[in-house]
Amino acid sequence: MNNNKPKILTANEASKIVESSVIKRRKKDARLKTYGRIAIGLAVSFLIFLFVSIFSKGIPGFFQYYVTLDVYLDRDRLDPKGDLSPVSLYNGDARSIVIESLYKVINPKGRKEKKAAKKIISTNADVRISKMVLDDPNILGKTIPITFAVDDDIDSFLRGYIKRDTPSSERRINDTVIKFVDKLSAENRISYKFSDYILTGSASRSPEIAGIKGAFIGSMLTLAVCFIIAFPLGVATAVYLEEFAPKNRITEIIEVNINNLAAVPSVVFGILGLAIFIGIFGMPRSIPLLGGMVLALMTLPTIIISSRAAIRAVPPSIKDAAYGIGASKLQTIFHHVLPLAMPGMLTGTIIGMAQALGETAPLLMIGMVAFIVDIPGGVTDPGTVLPVQIFMWADFAERMFIQKTSSAIIVLLVFLIFMNAAAVILRKKLERRW
Amino acid sequence: MVINSNINNVKTKTIGEIFSKDPKIICRHVDVFYGDKQAIKDVSIDISSREIISFIGPSGCGKSTFLRCLNRMNDTIDTCKVKGTILLDKDDIYDEKIDVVPLRAKIGMVFQKPNPFPKSIYENVAYGPRIHGLSSSKEELDFIVENSLKDSGLWQEVKDRLNSPGTGLSGGQQQRLCIARAIAVSPEIILMDEPCSALDPIATAKIEELINQLGKNYSIVIVTHSMQQAARISQRTAYFHLGELIEVGETKKIFTRPKDKQTEAYISGRIG
Ligand SMILES: Nc1ncnc2c1ncn2[C@@H]1O[C@H](COP(=O)(O)OP(=O)(O)O)[C@@H](O)[C@H]1O
Numbered sequence: 001m002n003n004n005k006p007k008i009l010t011a012n013e014a015s016k017i018v019e020s021s022v023i024k025r026r027k028k029d030a031r032l033k034t035y036g037r038i039a040i041g042l043a044v045s046f047l048i049f050l051f052v053s054i055f056s057k058g059i060p061g062f063f064q065y066y067v068t069l070d071v072y073l074d075r076d077r078l079d080p081k082g083d084l085s086p087v088s089l090y091n092g093d094a095r096s097i098v099i100e101s102l103y104k105v106i107n108p109k110g111r112k113e114k115k116a117a118k119k120i121i122s123t124n125a126d127v128r129i130s131k132m133v134l135d136d137p138n139i140l141g142k143t144i145p146i147t148f149a150v151d152d153d154i155d156s157f158l159r160g161y162i163k164r165d166t167p168s169s170e171r172r173i174n175d176t177v178i179k180f181v182d183k184l185s186a187e188n189r190i191s192y193k194f195s196d197y198i199l200t201g202s203a204s205r206s207p208e209i210a211g212i213k214g215a216f217i218g219s220m221l222t223l224a225v226c227f228i229i230a231f232p233l234g235v236a237t238a239v240y241l242e243e244f245a246p247k248n249r250i251t252e253i254i255e256v257n258i259n260n261l262a263a264v265p266s267v268v269f270g271i272l273g274l275a276i277f278i279g280i281f282g283m284p285r286s287i288p289l290l291g292g293m294v295l296a297l298m299t300l301p302t303i304i305i306s307s308r309a310a311i312r313a314v315p316p317s318i319k320d321a322a323y324g325i326g327a328s329k330l331q332t333i334f335h336h337v338l339p340l341a342m343p344g345m346l347t348g349t350i351i352g353m354a355q356a357l358g359e360t361a362p363l364l365m366i367g368m369v370a371f372i373v374d375i376p377g378g379v380t381d382p383g384t385v386l387p388v389q390i391f392m393w394a395d396f397a398e399r400m401f402i403q404k405t406s407s408a409i410i411v412l413l414v415f416l417i418f419m420n421a422a423a424v425i426l427r428k429k430l431e432r433r434w
Numbered sequence: 435m436v437i438n439s440n441i442n443n444v445k446t447k448t449i450g451e452i453f454s455k456d457p458k459i460i461c462r463h464v465d466v467f468y469g470d471k472q473a474i475k476d477v478s479i480d481i482s483s484r485e486i487i488s489f490i491g492p493s494g495c496g497k498s499t500f501l502r503c504l505n506r507m508n509d510t511i512d513t514c515k516v517k518g519t520i521l522l523d524k525d526d527i528y529d530e531k532i533d534v535v536p537l538r539a540k541i542g543m544v545f546q547k548p549n550p551f552p553k554s555i556y557e558n559v560a561y562g563p564r565i566h567g568l569s570s571s572k573e574e575l576d577f578i579v580e581n582s583l584k585d586s587g588l589w590q591e592v593k594d595r596l597n598s599p600g601t602g603l604s605g606g607q608q609q610r611l612c613i614a615r616a617i618a619v620s621p622e623i624i625l626m627d628e629p630c631s632a633l634d635p636i637a638t639a640k641i642e643e644l645i646n647q648l649g650k651n652y653s654i655v656i657v658t659h660s661m662q663q664a665a666r667i668s669q670r671t672a673y674f675h676l677g678e679l680i681e682v683g684e685t686k687k688i689f690t691r692p693k694d695k696q697t698e699a700y701i702s703g704r705i706g
């Protein structure tokens with residue numbers, strides 16, 4: 001065995017060598033498996049941590065504290081013109097009526113205490129009464145119990161974020177207010193229930209009545225514009241590049257650039273949108289149409305790349321079959337290639353759209369960060385989108401906005417999960433056509 | 435229409451009878467290139483009406499390439515260039531004025547691997563008539579589909595499940611579906627590129643029987659790597675080698691008394 005001359009191994013020698021190497025290989029396999037499990041374990045635990053922290057913070061944000069008051073709906077004071085028109089109602093004296101019914105419960109003494117008592121109820125109380133009257137004018141002249149959101153500081157106090165034992169000077173609410181709140185609690189007038197505002201309210205500086213409806217609709221409109229622009233354009237580009245473009249220098253350069261565009265930071269597309277759509281074409285800022293156009297620029301490369309892959313994956317034998325029977329190129333593409341590539345193209349598109357849904361930076365560039373109370377009614381009404389809303393709320397000082405930020409994140413996540421589920425279902429459904 | 439007078443006056447190295455009294459397709463001096471590589475060298479041959487002719491030869495000799503010239507399927511390959519003359523009923527099919535759509539409706543094709551569309555059996559057969567506008571009503575289309583499936587011997591097996599996917603059939607049934615799809619547009623010629631090579635012997639036997647039937651109404655050009663198959667179904671056989679057409683003749687003669695040494699070597703199993 002010691003001579004270095006190469007020789008042919010006997011079957012016995014060979015099997016010994018193989019056996020010893022098998023043990024080594026098994027060990028290597030086992031080690032790799034362990035590393036893989038550790039990696040997956042880490043990833044899963046991060047994910048769980050993320051979800052637990054977001055949900056534990058965000059779920060309380062969907063609920064808030066309310067106070068119930070017996071309000072006498074004085075016809076003359078609420079509806080000064082007497083025609084039940086919104087203008088008349090909004091000019092009415094609803095706010096004072098609500099405050100007066102509050103006073104009846106807590107009996108504030110003197111100017112100072114009265115001033116403190118006013119802080120308890122959200123500024124939105126008058127709007128609530130006007131709406132109730134508009135919905136059902138018959139309630140005018142009656143005394144009925146109505147629940148109002150409490151001010152955000154009171155809410156934080158009731159949640160225990162503002163502590164009783166903190167010195168009064170360092171608290172956002174003083175002892176008088178605490179005394180009143182205790183009194184309301186004692187009379188069972190304080191309740192904790194699902195928020196009327198988080199899902200249906202629009203932007204507001206008062207956190208207790210701020211909601212995500214405006215941002216949600218803004219997101220939907222923006223995504224709709226993005227889809228309408230990016231999907232046809234992306235698919236058409238992919239079809240052209242795959243089926244028609246000659247293979248030469250120019251198409252090669254275009255290909256490389258499309259692939260590079262997919263990796264460009266999204267904020268660059270925002271700058272592009274700012275320079276071109278606002279700067280040159282003079283489009284108004286903050287509108288979903290503009291946001292959708294900018295996001296379409298951003299998602300196009302993703303859609304093009306995945307559509308091309310989907311088209312390339314169509315078996316050439318199917319194309320041969322179509323050409324063989326005399327189908328023209330266009331017929332072959334529209335009757336066979338596109339239907340077969342559609343699941344892949346849609347998956348890519350939805351992934352691109354999901355990215356766009358979570359995008360903040362490019363929209364900040366084009367002014368979708370403006371504080372807009374009105375819910376956009378169309379793509380040309382100024383609006384904002386969910387991630388930008390989250391970004392803005394995270395920046396506000398009020399304690400209650402922290403919960404609302406997490407709630408908005410939950411809504412965004414649910415939206416994303418729905419989109420991805422739609423992608424999966426759509427793909428399954430289209431693929432099931434054999 | 436171009437070279438009527440001297441069409442049968444060709445200089446060729448091919449041994450045997452390349453001419454036909456009743457030619458459907460006339461090929462003269464056909465060269466095919468993939469880029470710089472020549473895959474077919476100076477092939478001249480006639481294909482008669484209602485004959486079954488088989489192309490045999492070692493793999494890579496250019497049988498498929500030549501077959502695909504006949505319905506211009508090579509157009510779909512960018513690098514492929516065809517030179518020479520191919521006449522269908524005396525019309526040059528490579529003429530600029532010729533549209534490949536009606537040409538391919540006249541010359542159907544069946545491929546090596548069964549390739550039904552991922553649609554229903556009915557839709558597979560109806561597709562051709564539909565895009566060429568061969569039927570004006572649902573009844574007519576139903577009639578065409580039924581007839582094509584009957585002619586391809588598939589009707590009894592599928593008549594109750596016309597709406598189930600064509601890809602769900604067995605390999606042999608799929609191939610017969612592809613034949614039904616080809617004959618649904620009433621072609622004059624059917625090109626088949628090794629139609630049985632992916633099938634088991636029983637399915638192969640069925641297809642061979644079918645080809646024999648179809649040979650009464652169509653010209654059939656079939657590429658095969660099975661000499662027994664060529665012997666069983668074709669009236670004429672053409673032997674290709676390295677892009678050249680070496681010998682053509684009656685199948686019986688080619689298999690019993692080949693004139694060329696290479697043909698003999700291939701047939702007796704020494705090349706291939
Ligand atoms: N698409 C193509 N591009 C380049 N060369 C090809 C292509 N198709 C076939 N060839 C070449 O042409 C020659 C003939 O091929 P083919 O006609 O497929 O032979 P056969 O069908 O007789 O086996 C082979 O050398 C093959 O490599």
Ligand SMILES: [Mg+2]
Nearest residue numbers: 497498499627
């Ligand atoms: Mg071949």
